[in-house]
Amino acid sequence: MLGLELGADDYITKPFSPRVLSARVRLQLRRDTTSHFAPHSTEPSTTLFQADEDKRRITLRGQLLDLSRYEYGLFLLLMQNPSRTYSREQLMQLVWASPDESFDRTVDTHIKVLRQKIRAVDASLNPIKTHRGVGYSFEPQ
Numbered sequence: 001m002l003g004l005e006l007g008a009d010d011y012i013t014k015p016f017s018p019r020v021l022s023a024r025v026r027l028q029l030r031r032d033t034t035s036h037f038a039p040h041s042t043e044p045s046t047t048l049f050q051a052d053e054d055k056r057r058i059t060l061r062g063q064l065l066d067l068s069r070y071e072y073g074l075f076l077l078l079m080q081n082p083s084r085t086y087s088r089e090q091l092m093q094l095v096w097a098s099p100d101e102s103f104d105r106t107v108d109t110h111i112k113v114l115r116q117k118i119r120a121v122d123a124s125l126n127p128i129k130t131h132r133g134v135g136y137s138f139e140p141q
Contacts, residue, residue: 029094048125048141051076060121067121070095074107078128078138087135111136 012021052061056072058065058079067075073095084096088107096102111128118125126133129139 026093026097035076048122049079051079051110060118060125063121065117065121067117070110070111071117074110075128076116078136082138082140085131085135085137090135093126107136 012024048061050062051057052059053076056069058067058072058075065075074091077091077094078084088105091107092102096106111130115126115128118127125141127138127141129137131137
């Protein structure tokens with residue numbers, strides 16, 4: 001308890017489970033990513049895409065994108081960090097609740113479906129770029 005009073009974000013008492021430790025680390029990584037990398041209002045993408053984090057919604061030109069929880073998490077993370085390339089592993093660790101229970105190709109499938117949903121609203125848009133052998137990034141258009 002003293003650690004929290006001195007400014008710690010979290011603590012775990014001994015003995016602890018490696019699974020609990022791993023879950024707490026992933027949670028902290030997600031918190032750090034979302035709090036330090038807010039969308040830039042100067043980016044042209046903010047006029048196309050709007051994220052409402054309280055309601056967990058993303059709109060494209062005012063039209064709501066019907067996204068699954070992982071599609072939402074992937075797209076929000078990419079939007080919040082324009083031009084930053086994430087590997088599949090990084091995306092799994094930052095978005096998935098239990099990344100060890102899924103295959104890295106799961107990210108590819110979710111990205112594919114996310115692109116289809118974006119193109120259903122505007123066929124000319126392709127904001128998610130593939131960097132072969134590396135990962136994915138959001139490129140404002």
